[in-house]
Amino acid sequence: MSVQFKILIGILFTVATIAILFIYGIAEDQRMALAQKNFAGRSIQAGADYFERYCIVCHGEHGEGIAGKGPPLNRTDLLDLKSTPYLKSIKWNGTTPDFLRNTIAAGRPQFSAYYANEGYLDHMPTWSQDYGGPLRPDQVEALVNYVLNWAPGEFPPVVEIKTPTPGPTPTPIPPEEILKTIPFPVPPSQAILDEGKTIYETNCKACHGAELKGDGPGAVGTPKKPRDFADCTAMATFDLIQHHDAVVNGRPQFGMPAWKKFSNEEVWKVIMYERSPCKLFEP
Structure with a gap:
């Protein structure tokens, strides 16, 4: 077999391979x-x-x-x-x-x-x-x-969904007035922190985690990871006013509800417990 024939066979084989790959690519x-x-x-x-x-x-x-x-x-x-x-x-x-x-x-x-x-x-x-x-x-x-796979669904809603009627916009409470509502001395006593822990474990641990690191089972798939209360760098920029607002009004855009059922005392107890890893109790 001459060298020229071998070259021709090689060229034909290469062209055929390229053609096969091209056809396969079209159907990919x-x-x-x-x-x-x-x-x-x-x-x-x-x-x-x-x-x-x-x-x-x-x-x-x-x-x-x-x-x-x-x-x-x-x-x-x-x-x-x-x-x-x-x-x-x-x-x-x-x-x-x-x-x-x-x-x-x-x-x-x-x-x-x-x-x-x-x-x-x-x-x-x-x-x-x-x-x-x-x-x-x-x-x-x-x-x-x-x-x-069942979408768009077969059965009717369990509860009738009603579009809420917007109410009047409440007048913001001045920060100094919010801080005046803290019902115990700051920094809080260990008894206050223990009571805050009880409230936290019942209501907040599911999302914020047992160690307050924002890694509870309820955090899976939320639009934003729940706050890590043990991250002291981030917590240093999260003051008492912001913390109070987050608990009372929630962060619905991130999946956190407003805890309207808490009394003022319960709100501040759970806030103090959440701030205890970094000991950021002062205004």
């Missing part, structure tokens, strides 16, 4: 789209298996909910992915997938005010292994995909 977008569709289908199928194993007992076979056990998931206000009326009603600024992921992974350590009159007896447990549950992240994601 379609191939990837099909692969993603197949993967999504397998994830939904897996989610259906997990839902049957773990969720039906409270939420029903078709996500219709079970009285006294758990709310419906396959409902129009939750799965309206464009208007998201339920998420707006609870002031959740993230996406529906984020909300579902957060709820499944971290559970519901506190009963939702939205379901206050529904008589559910048990808290929803945490399901993610990250928070002591049995499910891996991919299994949590499969459940999210399965519930989203």
